[in-house]
Amino acid sequence: xxxxxxxxxxxxxxxxxxxxxxxxxxxxxxxxxxxxxxxxxxxxxxxxxxxxxxxxxxxxxxxxxxxxxxxxxxxxxxxxxxxxxxxxxxxxxxxxxxxxxxxxxxxxxxxxxxxxxxxxxxxxxxxxxxxxxxxxxxxxxxxxxxxxxxxxxxxxxxxxxxxxxxxxxxxxxxxxxxxxxxxxxxxxxxxxxxxxxxxxxxxxxxxxxxxxxxxxxxxxxxxxxxxxxxxxxxxxxxxxxxxxxxxxxxxxxxxxxxxxxxxxxxxxxxxxxxxxx
Amino acid sequence: xxxxxxxxxxxxxxxxxxxxxxxxxxxxxxxxxxxxxxxxxxxxxxxxxxxxxxxxxxxxxxxxxxxxxxxxxxxxxxxxxxxxxxxxxxxxxxxxxxxxxxxxxxxxxxxxxxxxxxxxxxxxxxxxxxxxxxxxxxxxxxxxxxxxxxxxxxxxxxxxxxxxxxxxxxxxxxxxxxxxxxxxxxxxxxxxxxxxxxxxxxxxxxxxxxxxxxxxxxxxxxxxxxxxxxxxxxxxxxxxxxxxxxxxxxxxxxxxxxxxxxxxxxxxxxxxxxxxxxxxxxxxxxxxxxxxxxxxxxxxxxxxxxxxxxxxxxxxxxxxxxxxxxxxxxxxxxxxxxxxxxxxxxxxxxxxxxxxxxxxxxxxxxxxxxxxxxxxxxxxxxxxxxxxxxxxxxxxxxxxxxxxxxxx
Numbered sequence: 001x002x003x004x005x006x007x008x009x010x011x012x013x014x015x016x017x018x019x020x021x022x023x024x025x026x027x028x029x030x031x032x033x034x035x036x037x038x039x040x041x042x043x044x045x046x047x048x049x050x051x052x053x054x055x056x057x058x059x060x061x062x063x064x065x066x067x068x069x070x071x072x073x074x075x076x077x078x079x080x081x082x083x084x085x086x087x088x089x090x091x092x093x094x095x096x097x098x099x100x101x102x103x104x105x106x107x108x109x110x111x112x113x114x115x116x117x118x119x120x121x122x123x124x125x126x127x128x129x130x131x132x133x134x135x136x137x138x139x140x141x142x143x144x145x146x147x148x149x150x151x152x153x154x155x156x157x158x159x160x161x162x163x164x165x166x167x168x169x170x171x172x173x174x175x176x177x178x179x180x181x182x183x184x185x186x187x188x189x190x191x192x193x194x195x196x197x198x199x200x201x202x203x204x205x206x207x208x209x210x211x212x213x214x215x216x217x218x219x220x221x222x223x224x225x226x227x228x229x230x231x232x233x234x235x236x237x238x239x240x241x242x243x244x245x246x247x248x249x250x251x252x253x254x255x256x257x258x259x260x261x262x263x264x265x266x267x268x269x270x271x272x273x274x275x276x277x
Numbered sequence: 278x279x280x281x282x283x284x285x286x287x288x289x290x291x292x293x294x295x296x297x298x299x300x301x302x303x304x305x306x307x308x309x310x311x312x313x314x315x316x317x318x319x320x321x322x323x324x325x326x327x328x329x330x331x332x333x334x335x336x337x338x339x340x341x342x343x344x345x346x347x348x349x350x351x352x353x354x355x356x357x358x359x360x361x362x363x364x365x366x367x368x369x370x371x372x373x374x375x376x377x378x379x380x381x382x383x384x385x386x387x388x389x390x391x392x393x394x395x396x397x398x399x400x401x402x403x404x405x406x407x408x409x410x411x412x413x414x415x416x417x418x419x420x421x422x423x424x425x426x427x428x429x430x431x432x433x434x435x436x437x438x439x440x441x442x443x444x445x446x447x448x449x450x451x452x453x454x455x456x457x458x459x460x461x462x463x464x465x466x467x468x469x470x471x472x473x474x475x476x477x478x479x480x481x482x483x484x485x486x487x488x489x490x491x492x493x494x495x496x497x498x499x500x501x502x503x504x505x506x507x508x509x510x511x512x513x514x515x516x517x518x519x520x521x522x523x524x525x526x527x528x529x530x531x532x533x534x535x536x537x538x539x540x541x542x543x544x545x546x547x548x549x550x551x552x553x554x555x556x557x558x559x560x561x562x563x564x565x566x567x568x569x570x571x572x573x574x575x576x577x578x579x580x581x582x583x584x585x586x587x588x589x590x591x592x593x594x595x596x597x598x599x600x601x602x603x604x605x606x607x608x609x610x611x612x613x614x615x616x617x618x619x620x621x622x623x624x625x626x627x628x629x630x631x632x633x634x635x636x637x638x639x640x641x642x643x644x645x646x647x648x649x650x651x652x653x654x655x656x657x658x659x660x661x662x663x664x665x666x667x668x669x670x671x672x673x674x675x676x677x678x679x680x681x682x683x684x685x
Contacts (some may be wrong), residue, residue, distance in 0.1 A: 055451065055583045056568060058463045059306045065450060078580055105304055106567040110581030132304045132567065136294065157308035159470065164311060182308060183468035 004174035017226035018046035022235030024067035026076025044268025052103035061186040082123035089124035117144040127151030138171040186236025189215030219270025287534035295484020300600035347504035360654035374666035376407035382493035384411040387474035400455035401592030402434025404478030409443035424454040479522025480599030483570030494528025518663040519643040521593035525665035546588035547615035557586035589618035590638035616645035637666030
């Protein structure tokens with residue numbers, strides 16, 4: 001059983017939903033980014049998405065675009081991203097919290113899907129969320145991910161109808177990521193009713209856990225998603241806390257890391273406050 | 278990764294998944310996938326519907342002014358002293374470039390699909406102007422995304438778009454040029470896909486765009502065949518066109534790909550020179566990668582981060598190229614050359630002087646290569662260069678480059 005599957009099994013046993021937190025690797029620099037990564041589980045993150053900065057993040061709003069630019073400017077690379085994960089596993093001894101790499105396919109393709117999967121697995125990565133690799137192209141990656149015990153979390157959207165869902169699910173493992181709104185990251189939020197309807201619809205097609213993301217900014221919104229889905233995913237709002245912790249010169253102020261953790265603790269409380277049968 | 282033996286035809290692609298060899302495909306966010314599949318179905322239906330083609334043909338003839346002339350450039354030919362040079366005058370189209378050919382087709386598709394809003398990206402502004410024009414004609418709200426650097430250097434076109442009722446949104450992300458405009462258009466589309474049609478300006482993007490845009494642009498090559506037969510009683514020997522994304526080139530080339538004796542050359546923008554690293558020549562200086570919905574040659578660093586292109590021509594200033602060009606390069610059917618900023622400027626000046634035609638800086642790159650190539654060819658070599666756009670939009674930029682001020 002993969003770390004992701006184990007984590008969702010545990011959440012189910014605990015009768016609660018999980019909190020998935022996104023940070024961009026290397027934002028605002030490698031050191032601070034690692035400090036945040038290291039403390040995420042203690043702050044209440046059940047799963048971690050580590051964004052691989054990319055020059056052309058077509059599905060992301062301004063917050064995550066700028067986070068990627070900060071990281072690239074600070075010299076972030078794929079090797080350093082793998083190093084962060086390796087260091088996390090070694091220094092924290094946390095062998096349970098799943099870490100997924102999130103980003104765009106070109107970075108995988110340039111290393112070679114086979115080598116990328118091998119290197120990722122060796123570093124302690126558990127899976128991928130690749131925004132621009134829909135099921136139509138996913139067979140480029142899937143065999144190598146499987147061979148290395150990595151999950152592939154594909155996205156489903158409000159536009160993914162019942163006819164199309166099976167194609168998406170065919171390549172999905174670990175969990176299914178439901179993008180709850182039409183749009184890029186961090187711009188709008190779905191209503192609880194819409195989340196409920198879509199989650200119920202997706203459940204009719206799969207036994208995989210369902211994570212819901214895009215537009216979750218407050219503990220209340222996270223709780224609302226937790227009432228229906230198996231996990232709430234928060235990204236932009238966390239990145240905004242990172243940005244708020246930077247001074248005029250883009251350097252981290254002393255309260256950056258504690259500020260991010262305080263915010264994540266509040267989100268986690270929101271999610272954990274929802275008891276599930 | 279290189280495809281092996283030569284196919285019987287170079288004109289049958291893409292396959293049903295939108296691939297030309299390893300190139301092309303549909304690398305887009307899931308939110309857009311259903312829309313792209315819907316477009317493919319709708320386009321296939323339109324292709325099979327004579328009424329669609331009739332309406333498009335009518336607009337091309339009576340609105341855009343096609344066919345565009347195939348003009349024997351006598352003075353240019355004499356000056357260069359080699360091949361007999363014909364210019365395919367697509368700069369005479371309504372709106373001043375080949376872009377209108379594709380836009381009329383896509384806006385008819387938007388209407389057919391019941392979309393009530395059109396978005397587009399633009400570099401030089403030629404595609405933006407064409408889209409704004411067609412949207413005015415069909416009374417559809419239009420938003421054009423344009424890098425802020427391009428807004429600056431192609432200001433006449435920005436004003437034209439606004440006059441035509443389009444909203445121009447300057448894009449300040451990344452390098453603030455064409456690739457960033459395309460990112461922003463895709464971001465808009467993800468949020469608005471239910472009512473919005475994305476009118477892509479070149480033979481790139483996710484399938485079916487590369488094939489659809491090519492089909493709409495093939496009117497250039499199809500006319501050239503007939504016109505050359507009429508003028509010379511035979512097909513041309515050499516075809517030359519400039520390449521940014523590659524739509525004017527594909528439109529000229531595609532109908533001739535299976536005519537084995539014809540030499541076909543695409544000219545990329547070499548900026549300050551390929552060796553300087555400051556250029557926009559994806560095929561000469563890049564390698565295959567995935568961006569903007571397709572796999573194709575891209576300018577990128579070792580890890581796959583996209584690097585900034587450079588060209589004096591905003592329309593060529595793009596780090597990628599249409600996937601079918603990548604395939605044709607690997608198959609060896611089309612040759613790809615390049616011309617620098619300075620060579621293009623020289624060509625620009627030459628055409629003004631010899632033929633009384635102000636070419637777009639984009640098309641000037643093709644001419645710069647013709648200036649090198651034509652003198653090496655025999656006098657009976659029939660060379661067609663696609664004069665894809667007119668240069669009025671470039672006048673302020675060229676004047677500034679020459680140290681001249683435009684004053685009334």
